[in-house]
Amino acid sequence: MKGHRIPQETGRVLFAGVAVWATAMAAAAVEGVTAKFGDAALMGFGAAMTIFAFACYRIDTELRAFARATALRTLTLTAFVGAAITGAAFATHAVMFAVFAAPLAALALAARIDRGFPQAGATRAPAKSPGARQPAT
Secondary structure (H helix, E strand, O other), X not given: OOOOOXXXXXXXXXXXXXXXXXXXXXXXXXXXXXXXXXXXXXXXXXXHHHHHHHHHHHHOHHHHHXXXXXXXXXXXXXXXXXXXXXXXXXXXXXXXXXHHHHHHHXXXXXXXXXXXXXXXOOOOOOOOOHHHOOOOO
């Protein structure tokens, strides 16, 4: 079995992870975790999960390969929407929703930043200098 590799389906694993995370956050909201622990403790937990999501992206090569295979527009839109939802949740003091959205936004933003941004004014092919050509004789 040496050299036998099990194919990973990163997209499905990522979807399952988001589903489990959503279920855990919904159960915490229903159980009144905010009242038990307070907003500060939950924000600290959300910050820790955000750092964990970013670290997972940096460590997991399969996840980075999946992000590189994803369309750039999809990554950009996901990062923007995730950041907007996180900001709106903080603005409306919906702490559980912010704790849910912040790690997902961090993951999408890390993937988008990893892909790079186009340079302003960059061209596809370098221009040829007129001085590089041989003069006509």
